[in-house]
Amino acid sequence: MKKTILTLVITMLAALATAQNAKVPENITIKTLDGKTVETSIIQNNGKPIIISFWATWCKPCNRELNAIKEVYEEWQEETGVKLVAISIDDTRSASKVKPHVDGNGWEYEVYLDQNQDFKRAMNVVNVPHTFLLNGKGEIVWQHTSYVDGSEEELFELVKKIANGEEI
Amino acid sequence: MSRKAIKLVAIALILNFQFSIINSLQAQGILGGHVTGNIQFDGQISRRDSVIGSDNVPEKLLSNARADILYTNGNFSAGLRYEAYLNPLLGFNSQYTGQGIANYFVSYKTQTFAVTAGHFYEQFGNGMTLRAYEDRFLGIDNAIRGLNVTYRPWNGVTLKGLVGQQRYYWDTRGLVRGLDAEISLNDIVSNWNESKTRLTLGGSFVSKYEGDETILSDISGYKLNLPLNVGAASVRMDLAHGGFGLQAEYARKGQDPSIMNNYIYKNGEALWLSASYSQKGLSANIQAKRVDNMGFKSVRSVSGEMLYINYTPSITKQHTYAFLSMYPYATQSTGEMGLQCDFIYKFKKESLFGGKYGTDIHLNASLITGLDTTVIGGKGTDGYTSSFFGTGDTYYGDISLEVAKKLSNKVKCTATYGYMIFNPIVEGHEGDIHHNHILVGDVTWKINRKNVIRFEAEWMASDSKYDAAIDDKRAGDWIMGLVEYNFTSNWFVSFSDQYAYNDGIGNYYNISIGYTKGATRLQVGYGKQREGIICIGGVCRQVPASNGLTFSLTTSF
Numbered sequence: 001m002k003k004t005i006l007t008l009v010i011t012m013l014a015a016l017a018t019a020q021n022a023k024v025p026e027n028i029t030i031k032t033l034d035g036k037t038v039e040t041s042i043i044q045n046n047g048k049p050i051i052i053s054f055w056a057t058w059c060k061p062c063n064r065e066l067n068a069i070k071e072v073y074e075e076w077q078e079e080t081g082v083k084l085v086a087i088s089i090d091d092t093r094s095a096s097k098v099k100p101h102v103d104g105n106g107w108e109y110e111v112y113l114d115q116n117q118d119f120k121r122a123m124n125v126v127n128v129p130h131t132f133l134l135n136g137k138g139e140i141v142w143q144h145t146s147y148v149d150g151s152e153e154e155l156f157e158l159v160k161k162i163a164n165g166e167e168i
Numbered sequence: 169m170s171r172k173a174i175k176l177v178a179i180a181l182i183l184n185f186q187f188s189i190i191n192s193l194q195a196q197g198i199l200g201g202h203v204t205g206n207i208q209f210d211g212q213i214s215r216r217d218s219v220i221g222s223d224n225v226p227e228k229l230l231s232n233a234r235a236d237i238l239y240t241n242g243n244f245s246a247g248l249r250y251e252a253y254l255n256p257l258l259g260f261n262s263q264y265t266g267q268g269i270a271n272y273f274v275s276y277k278t279q280t281f282a283v284t285a286g287h288f289y290e291q292f293g294n295g296m297t298l299r300a301y302e303d304r305f306l307g308i309d310n311a312i313r314g315l316n317v318t319y320r321p322w323n324g325v326t327l328k329g330l331v332g333q334q335r336y337y338w339d340t341r342g343l344v345r346g347l348d349a350e351i352s353l354n355d356i357v358s359n360w361n362e363s364k365t366r367l368t369l370g371g372s373f374v375s376k377y378e379g380d381e382t383i384l385s386d387i388s389g390y391k392l393n394l395p396l397n398v399g400a401a402s403v404r405m406d407l408a409h410g411g412f413g414l415q416a417e418y419a420r421k422g423q424d425p426s427i428m429n430n431y432i433y434k435n436g437e438a439l440w441l442s443a444s445y446s447q448k449g450l451s452a453n454i455q456a457k458r459v460d461n462m463g464f465k466s467v468r469s470v471s472g473e474m475l476y477i478n479y480t481p482s483i484t485k486q487h488t489y490a491f492l493s494m495y496p497y498a499t500q501s502t503g504e505m506g507l508q509c510d511f512i513y514k515f516k517k518e519s520l521f522g523g524k525y526g527t528d529i530h531l532n533a534s535l536i537t538g539l540d541t542t543v544i545g546g547k548g549t550d551g552y553t554s555s556f557f558g559t560g561d562t563y564y565g566d567i568s569l570e571v572a573k574k575l576s577n578k579v580k581c582t583a584t585y586g587y588m589i590f591n592p593i594v595e596g597h598e599g600d601i602h603h604n605h606i607l608v609g610d611v612t613w614k615i616n617r618k619n620v621i622r623f624e625a626e627w628m629a630s631d632s633k634y635d636a637a638i639d640d641k642r643a644g645d646w647i648m649g650l651v652e653y654n655f656t657s658n659w660f661v662s663f664s665d666q667y668a669y670n671d672g673i674g675n676y677y678n679i680s681i682g683y684t685k686g687a688t689r690l691q692v693g694y695g696k697q698r699e700g701i702i703c704i705g706g707v708c709r710q711v712p713a714s715n716g717l718t719f720s721l722t723t724s725f
Contacts, residue, residue: 022202022204022240023202025240025245027243027277027278027279027282029318033408034366034408034413035352035366035368035406035408035415036352036354036355036366036368037326037350037352039279056708057486058485058486058487058488058701058708059488059703059708060488060703060708061703061706061707061708062708064580064612091295091301091479091481092291092294092295092299092479092481093481093482093483093486094486095294096413096415096442096444096453096455097444097453097510099413099444099446099451100413100444100445100446100451100452100453100510100512101451101512102446103411103446103447103448103449103450103451104446104449104450104451104512104513104514104530105512105514105528106448106449106514115291116289116290116291116301117289117301118289121236121238121289122238122240122245123204123724124204124205124206124236124238124687124724124725125206125724126206126208126304126722126724127689127707127708127709127722128707128708129706129707130687130724142686143686143687143724144684144686144687145684145686145687145688145689145707145722145724146684146689146705146706146707147706147707148620148654148657148660148705148706149580149612149614149620149654150614150616150617150618150620150657151657151706153617154617154657
């Protein structure tokens with residue numbers, strides 16, 4: 001019986017969904033680094049591409065990725081207008097270290113806290129790092145889990161295509 | 169026609185009906201929305217090995233699987249999760265055995281109002297009174313099944329209310345009710361809007377109900393008069409001014425005799441403080457914590473990690489190198505004091521210590537002790553008294569210094585030294601405190617864009633010795649090596665070996681191959697592995713102990 005219900009629900013959901021690219025949910029509650037509650041609709045970039053990166057202070061590959069992009073972020077922004085939004089999934093154990101961590105590493109990204117992991121769940125993030133690329137319309141056009149040194153160059157190739165309005 | 173055939177026809181008819189309704193609604197532009205989800209599968213084919221303590225696994229193949237499906241349409245969302253543990257991986261509670269729909273919800277959310285019915289996760293403040301959360305790789309899921317409402321009457325004011333029962337493997341138990349209020353003063357005081365100082369205040373109240381049962385007191389053999397309703401409350405603040413930050417929360421809990429505190433009637437109490445300063449390239453953070461009899465569960469007779477209503481996290485650093493995380497510290501909710509300091513500094517490029525690319529320094533230290541207590545009785549009494557500032561036995565301490573340096577465009581190095589003290593009493597064993605010195609070297613060599621090699625070497629010298637009676641397989645002096653080769657930006661292969669060269673037992677070798685494309689990741693490993701956080705192939709995740717073949721698949725869509 002349970003299986004039957006499951007089948008019904010899944011087929012119904014599949015039929016409900018339309019084929020266009022998924023967007024980032026706009027009504028999930030996250031926090032700024034100084035404690036202000038905001039909604040995910042705050043993630044905007046005036047029609048330019050956006051990178052959303054889920055990370056944690058304790059995650060070594062995440063830190064390598066964000067440090068590597070830091071070196072080239074200014075060039076990326078000048079060339080494509082891209083904005084990187086870093087979503088920390090740290091819980092109470094390390095959430096209060098996020099702001100010191102971000103400043104100490106000299107990151108100039110827009111950073112938000114997702115302590116209750118509502119945003120992480122809504123975006124189906126399983127492992128960190130998990131990176132999403134959004135086009136100017138806010139549609140998710142690419143996503144990737146894991147970071148290996150140098151893969152930020154590949155990400156930038158995609159950002160450039162998106163900024164030029166090409167399909168990827 | 170057989171029953172089965174009738175059932176199939178019925179399903180087909182219903183499906184057909186569903187599709188036609190949906191199609192017509194979609195044609196009218198009423199429906200839309202998106203289906204997203206993720207799937208995870210982890211399997212182990214085990215080999216028996218008494219040396220590393222993996223038990224004989226009669227079923228040979230163990231597996232955990234799960235699929236989340238989310239449907240979102242504007243303000244509306246709904247989700248369903250299927251889980252299967254056939255049978256659960258080593259380290260997961262055998263009560264998970266089985267399969268079925270473990271989680272479902274519907275939710276409607278606008279800027280001022282949100283309601284969720286079904287399973288939900290929630291956290292009040294820092295979680296000291298309530299935190300329903302899950303960690304799929306640890307087998308923890310404290311989801312509440314019930315009703316959760318959030319209301320924002322004015323900008324800057326958030327009110328939350330919830331009622332429900334907590335997940336207990338395949339069942340729900342207890343009854344939890346909670347209220348939380350948070351006020352952002354900058355948003356409600358008109359001329360504070362532009363202020364550089366931000367102040368947020370909050371408070372919460374959580375209550376649980378559980379029916380009566382017979383528990384006998386130690387001395388007289390009388391039945392204990394158990395409180396059926398137990399409340400916990402907290403107040404908190406978050407102050408930020410430029411680079412300065414100060415956060416605090418204080419929580420109290422009423423009389424809550426339970427198996428965790430041996431049925432004593434003392435009130436619970438917890439205090440957490442965090443202060444930090446940061447500017448570009450420099451930051452410092454200090455945290456202090458005192459927890460006294462603050463374990464809060466929805467069922468008084470259940471021990472273990474399920475059914476916790478609140479969360480009092482460890483404030484020690486979450487290490488990810490194997491030997492630094494070999495003795496992880498878990499909060500003693502019955503009572504502890506803790507202090508933690510964290511310091512990050514960046515030597516600028518072209519400075520004396522910075523060199524061509526700059527140098528990063530990360531220093532962290534923490535110390536956790538028990539409380540200074542005086543026992544006054546057993547079951548049915550207040551149990552003990554404790555002095556607020558007094559400290560008891562040392563439970564855990566560590567200090568670590570990490571220096572990261574980019575040598576060239578191709579080579580990056582990190583060197584870490586750590587010193588750690590660990591009292592086996594926190595894991596429930598008597599014994600001498602261990603003292604460990606740890607060194608870690610980590611070098612990444614980017615040969616070119618498609619080929620990256622990472623080397624890791626670790627060494628741990630410990631005064632602990634392997635003792636067959638205690639059977640702690642982490643004891644002794646260890647060395648470890650790891651090589652990880654990433655190629656074509658999708659594939660990686662890694663080989664690692666941990667070997668006890670003195671006073672210990674065991675040789676943990678592991679070879680792993682992985683493939684990542686987009687949000688899909690497949691990994692196959694062979695060897696012996698301890699449980700803990702492993703960071704290879706570009707991601708970090710918690711893995712269970714295993715011996716033999718392991719495979720893991722995760723994907724999001």
